[in-house]
Amino acid sequence: GAVVSQHPSWVICKSGTSVKIECRSLDFQATTMFWYRQFPKQSLMLMATSNEGSKATYEQGVEKDKFLINHASLTLSTLTVTSAHPEDSSFYICSARNSGTNEAFFGQGTRLTVV
Amino acid sequence: AQSVTQLGSHVSVSEGALVLLRCNYSSSVPPYLFWYVQYPNQGLQLLLKYTTGATLVKGINGFEAEFKKSETSFHLTKPSAHMSDAAEYFCAVSEASNTGKLIFGQGTTLQVKP
Numbered sequence: 512g513a514v515v516s517q518h519p520s521w522v523i524c525k526s527g528t529s530v531k532i533e534c535r536s537l538d539f540q541a542t543t544m545f546w547y548r549q550f551p552k553q554s555l556m557l558m559a560t561s562n563e564g565s566k567a568t569y570e571q572g573v574e575k576d577k578f579l580i581n582h583a584s585l586t587l588s589t590l591t592v593t594s595a596h597p598e599d600s601s602f603y604i605c606s607a608r609n610s611g612t613n614e615a616f617f618g619q620g621t622r623l624t625v626v
Numbered sequence: 627a628q629s630v631t632q633l634g635s636h637v638s639v640s641e642g643a644l645v646l647l648r649c650n651y652s653s654s655v656p657p658y659l660f661w662y663v664q665y666p667n668q669g670l671q672l673l674l675k676y677t678t679g680a681t682l683v684k685g686i687n688g689f690e691a692e693f694k695k696s697e698t699s700f701h702l703t704k705p706s707a708h709m710s711d712a713a714e715y716f717c718a719v720s721e722a723s724n725t726g727k728l729i730f731g732q733g734t735t736l737q738v739k740p
Contacts, residue, residue: 517669545726554716554730555670604669608726615726617662619669 513539515607517618524595524625532590532621534605541607544588545615546580549602561588585610595625628653628719632731640739645704647734649691649717652698658725659700660718661691664733670716676700677722687711712738 514537524530534544542563547555559580560568567580577599579591588607592599602622608615633648651657658677662670674685681693691702700717714735718728 543726545728554732555728557727557729560727602667606726606728613725615728617670617672620667622667 513537513609513614513616515605515616515618517605517621519621520619521622522624524623526596526625527594529591529593530595530623532592532603532605532623534588534590534607534618536586536607536609536616539607539609539611540585541588542585542610543608544582545606545608546578546588546590547604547606549604549620551602555604558590563588592623595623597625599623600625628655628657628721628729630717630719630729630731632715632717632734634734635732636735636737638737638739639707641709642706645689645702645707645711645736647702647715647717647736649700649702649731650698651700651717651719653719653721655721658720658722659691659693660720660728661685661689661700661702662716662718664714664716673702673715707736707738709738709740712736 516535518533544561546558549555558573561580561582563582569575582588604620605618606615629652631650660675661673674683676683676693684690689704717731
């Protein structure tokens, strides 16, 4: 089946530093990828839609300068949390939409802890 | 605009009992509907989905759901719960024209008692 790989699975960083999370579609091309955020014991909230070769579309209330998204190829999107603070600690999950079948598949998620 | 409401943030059943997790949606366009399961510190695994066609959808691990347009519901059921079914379950909706962009419900924690 289709595989979406997120890296790293977990990361701890110091407050004020930046962290990059990668989302790769391993066996299909993904023109569009999606980034979600999940706080403990809560649901997933869509942060932004990542489009290959163009700017990401951010949902209302999401700071685009803080959560930088780059989708430079058909198999890779990255989310960079800039100047991270403890309140950015969360579970970040990406999904990638297969350009051919239009089905979307989720990565395994990245647990970010900012100390 | 679309939205999803999952009734009951926590459901507890005995092993072998019927599982019923409720989901109601709101959508101004024909919806695609999904149920996902999430185990602790893991991503989402698709249980089943409704796109078009047959309204009773069968998924993995013995789960099924029925799309009822008149009731705007997509409840998830399983005849007999297993201990391994204990997890967090999310109902989600997307527009048919923009699959992948999902609106999730609040989630339901399923507890299975021995």
